[in-house]
Amino acid sequence: MSFRTFLRHLREGAKSIFRNGWMSVASVTSIVVSLFILGVFMLLVMNVNALADKADSNVQINTYLNLNVDEALREKIRSEIETMPEVSSIKYVSKEDGMKELEESLGSEWLEGFSEEDQNPLPDAFEVSVIEPTTVGFVADKISALNEKYAEEPIMRVKYGEGTVETLFKITRTVRNIGFIFVAGLGLMSMFLISNTIRVTILARRREIGIMKLVGATNSFIRWPFFVEGALIGLVGSIVTVTLLFVGYGRLYAAAQTDMTLAKSLIPLGDLWLWLGGIIIVLGVAIGVWGSTMSIRKFLKV
Amino acid sequence: MIEMQDVWKTYPNGAHALQGVSVKINRNEFVYVVGPSGAGKSTFMKLIYREEVPTKGQISVNGFNIGKLKQRKIPYVRRNIGVVFQDYRLLPKLTAYENVAFAMEVIEAPQRIIKKRVMEVLELVGLKAKANREPSQLSGGEQQRIAIARAIVNNPSVIIADEPTGNLDPETSWEIMQLLDEINFRGTTIVMATHNKEIVNTMRKRVLAIERGQIVRDQLRGEYGYEF
Numbered sequence: 001m002s003f004r005t006f007l008r009h010l011r012e013g014a015k016s017i018f019r020n021g022w023m024s025v026a027s028v029t030s031i032v033v034s035l036f037i038l039g040v041f042m043l044l045v046m047n048v049n050a051l052a053d054k055a056d057s058n059v060q061i062n063t064y065l066n067l068n069v070d071e072a073l074r075e076k077i078r079s080e081i082e083t084m085p086e087v088s089s090i091k092y093v094s095k096e097d098g099m100k101e102l103e104e105s106l107g108s109e110w111l112e113g114f115s116e117e118d119q120n121p122l123p124d125a126f127e128v129s130v131i132e133p134t135t136v137g138f139v140a141d142k143i144s145a146l147n148e149k150y151a152e153e154p155i156m157r158v159k160y161g162e163g164t165v166e167t168l169f170k171i172t173r174t175v176r177n178i179g180f181i182f183v184a185g186l187g188l189m190s191m192f193l194i195s196n197t198i199r200v201t202i203l204a205r206r207r208e209i210g211i212m213k214l215v216g217a218t219n220s221f222i223r224w225p226f227f228v229e230g231a232l233i234g235l236v237g238s239i240v241t242v243t244l245l246f247v248g249y250g251r252l253y254a255a256a257q258t259d260m261t262l263a264k265s266l267i268p269l270g271d272l273w274l275w276l277g278g279i280i281i282v283l284g285v286a287i288g289v290w291g292s293t294m295s296i297r298k299f300l301k302v
Numbered sequence: 303m304i305e306m307q308d309v310w311k312t313y314p315n316g317a318h319a320l321q322g323v324s325v326k327i328n329r330n331e332f333v334y335v336v337g338p339s340g341a342g343k344s345t346f347m348k349l350i351y352r353e354e355v356p357t358k359g360q361i362s363v364n365g366f367n368i369g370k371l372k373q374r375k376i377p378y379v380r381r382n383i384g385v386v387f388q389d390y391r392l393l394p395k396l397t398a399y400e401n402v403a404f405a406m407e408v409i410e411a412p413q414r415i416i417k418k419r420v421m422e423v424l425e426l427v428g429l430k431a432k433a434n435r436e437p438s439q440l441s442g443g444e445q446q447r448i449a450i451a452r453a454i455v456n457n458p459s460v461i462i463a464d465e466p467t468g469n470l471d472p473e474t475s476w477e478i479m480q481l482l483d484e485i486n487f488r489g490t491t492i493v494m495a496t497h498n499k500e501i502v503n504t505m506r507k508r509v510l511a512i513e514r515g516q517i518v519r520d521q522l523r524g525e526y527g528y529e530f
Contacts, residue, residue, distance in 0.1 A: 005410050019395065211391055214351070215452065216381035217408040218374070 005221075013228025016205075023200065024233060031237025031287065032244070035280055038186050039245040042276060045179035050267050061128040061140050064156045073154055074124070081128055081143060086135045091127045098122040123156055136160045187283070195291035202226065202295045209296075226292045234288020238281045245280070246273060303329045303491055304350060304460065309359035311345050311515075319345035321515040322359075327493060329459070332486045334502050335495040336526055337512040343495040346512060347464050350493065351383045352376055364459060381409055384453030384461040384490075388468035390445045392437040392452075399424065399433040402451045409456060423451045427481060443474035450481060460491040467498055479505055502526040 017024045063081070065074065074092075082090050093101070099120050130139050140158045147153045202209070212222050249269055256266050304327040311320040319342045327333055335343050348354040349361055352368050361368040366379050392401050399420060406416045424430045427447040429440075437445050446466060453461055463482065467475035479501055486492045496502060502509060502525065509524030510517055519527065 002410065004413070008407065207391070208393055211393060211404075212408055213377070214380065214385050214391075215405040215408050215456070216377045216379075218377045221408060221410075 001220075009224035009228055012225035013232060016225060016229050017232060020204070023204065027233045027288075028237045028240065031234060031284055032240050034186060034189060035238055035241040035284055036244060038283075039241060039276065039280055041179055041182050041186065042279070043245070043249060043272075045176060046272060046276075047265070047267055048175045048179065051265050059130065059133040059136050059160070061130070061136060061143065061158060061160045063126040063128055063143050063158050064123045065125060066152070066154055066156045067123060068152060069124070069154045073150070073152060077146060077150075077154055078126065080146060080149075081126065084139060084142060086130050086132065086139050087128055088131045089129045093125045093127055095120050095122045095124050098125060195294045199291075199295035202292075223293070223296055226296050227289060230288035230290075230292025231285050232288070234284040234286070234291075235281065237288070238284025241284065242277045242280050245276065303327055303331075303364065304493070305360075305362045306349075307360045309349065309356045309361055311342075311349065311354060312357045318515050320349075320356075323512075323515070323517055325510065325517060325520065327491065330486070330489055330491055332483070332492045332507040333494070334507055334509045334524075334526075335493065335512060336497070336502060336509060336528065337518075338528070339497075341512045342515045343512055344464060347462050347493065347495055350460075351380060351385055351462050381456055382458050382460070384450075384456070384458040386446070386449050386453050386461060386463040386466045388465040390437070390442075390449045392445055392448055394437055397434050397436055398429060398440065398448045398451075401437070401448055402455050405452045405455050419455060420451075423455045426454075426484075427451045441474075442470050443477060446470065446474075446478055447481065450478070450485070454485055454490065458490065460493065461485065463492065463494040465495055465497065467496065467501065472500070475501065499526040499528065 065077070069077075078090060078092065081087060099122055102122075128139065128143070130136055137160070140160050144155060144158045147155050209222055246269060253266055253269055304325075306323050306325050309320055309323045310318070312318050323342075323346065335346060337343050345354060349356055349368065350363055352371060356369050359369070363379065364382055366375075368379070371379060393404065396404065402420045402423060403416050406419065411419075421430060421433070424433055427450055429444060429447055429451070432440060432444065437448070440448065446469075450461075450466075461482070466482070467478055470478065475498065482492055482494065483505065506523040506525075509519065509521050509526070511519035511527060
């Protein structure tokens with residue numbers, strides 16, 4: 001195909017979008033609706049996945065020590081915990097470190113009056129991580145049992161998200177699976193929707209195709225402008241979708257910043273725009289091209 | 303040029319449109335195809351430009367075996383056959399010029415040549431002045447001239463015209479016939495199906511009469527021969 005012919009196909013494809021007016025608007029709209037739902041689910045799945053990953057890596061046992069525990073005893077307990085086979089690491093967090101961490105996550109204005117040396121109400125603590133997240137309960141019990149070994153009862157409290165961790169695992173897994181099924185189903189549905197819309201477009205132009213064949217156009221010559229038209233409709237539809245999704249998610253993200261727990265758990269737009277935008281645009285164009293190729297096939301037989 | 307040997311065409315619904323037709327049409331001939339409605343005239347025409355394939359028998363057009371033609375070769379055979387219909391079949395949203403140029407764009411002719419040739423052909427059919435009008439702004443006769451211009455623009459060796467005057471008044475019909483006669487005079491074979499008794503009897507050419515799927519009469523300088 002010569003370059004001039006290629007330009008002609010591009011021109012014809014673009015022209016026919018305008019020529020078909022409302023039909024093109026309908027096609028673009030159906031792409032936008034399907035891809036938008038798809039995009040919302042993708043965002044949901046991505047965020048839930050990120051949350052689940054965070055929860056996975058966050059499973060740690062906070063062991064708070066009683067105030068009467070001196071350095072020697074502290075070291076003894078540290079080595080006791082460290083030698084447990086299920087434990088992967090242990091980190092000592094002094095009361096001063098604990099205060100710093102709290103300041104970082106809450107902001108210092110919340111903690112005014114507590115941060116001075118003798119005002120710090122926090123106990124010294126160990127952060128214990130386990131190799132297998134599902135063993136947290138078992139390890140926590142083992143650590144609590146250390147109180148029976150030492151007369152001083154050095155452990156004040158052992159804390160891990162009892163129950164909540166386990167249920168979170170279960171919920172995230174379910175949401176992830178259902179999300180994937182939904183995304184696959186919706187993708188298929190939008191494909192059929194679009195191929196139908198383009199089929200109607202082509203039906204309206206049966207006459208034109210018939211005349212082209214009559215005067216000796218090759219099949220590929222006939223197919224190209226429709227191919228371009230489908231791709232352009234897909235491109236326009238997916239760009240509109242991506243814009244809507246980004247603006248919407250941006251708003252949601254901004255609104256979430258006022259809430260402390262939400263702010264930390266949402267993925268910032270900057271981390272996912274390329275991925276999400278890329279997938280939706282590629283999918284939109286592919287759906288448009290696929291729809292137009294499928295629909296024109298049967299008109300080229302004669 | 304066009305040769306049929308014992309051609310049969312049976313449609314999927316069981317109708318025998320053609321039953322053992324054998325005929326030879328030479329280069330530069332002008333042939334009327336006459337006969338009652340449903341006798342098989344249209345099928346006869348469609349077989350020539352490969353809209354239909356024969357159930358049995360052989361058809362050759364310009365040396366191509368039409369029945370055995372590979373799908374991807376059909377466009378190239380069609381470029382050598384111009385087709386004109388009763389209902390013109392112009393694209394409504396294109397101008398007269400664009401409708402004719404369309405046939406050349408499709409075969410990927412250079413723009414420069416398209417411009418020159420389309421104007422030439424529009425002049426031949428007498429519509430150069432109305433090149434920028436859309437079909438809806440033209441009369442029936444003018445639309446048919448545009449359709450004829452489109453059919454001849456790629457210099458085909460044969461024109462297939464299926465009742466080209468069927469929708470036109472007698473005076474306009476004559477103008478169209480003079481145009482076709484002129485094109486034939488310039489060296490293009492013309493095969494024309496018609497119900498127009500007056501035209502056939504006045505402008506004497508070869509006549510093929512088809513009845514019940516068979517050629518019942520083949521006369522040089524023949525007559526229409528039916529009373530309707």
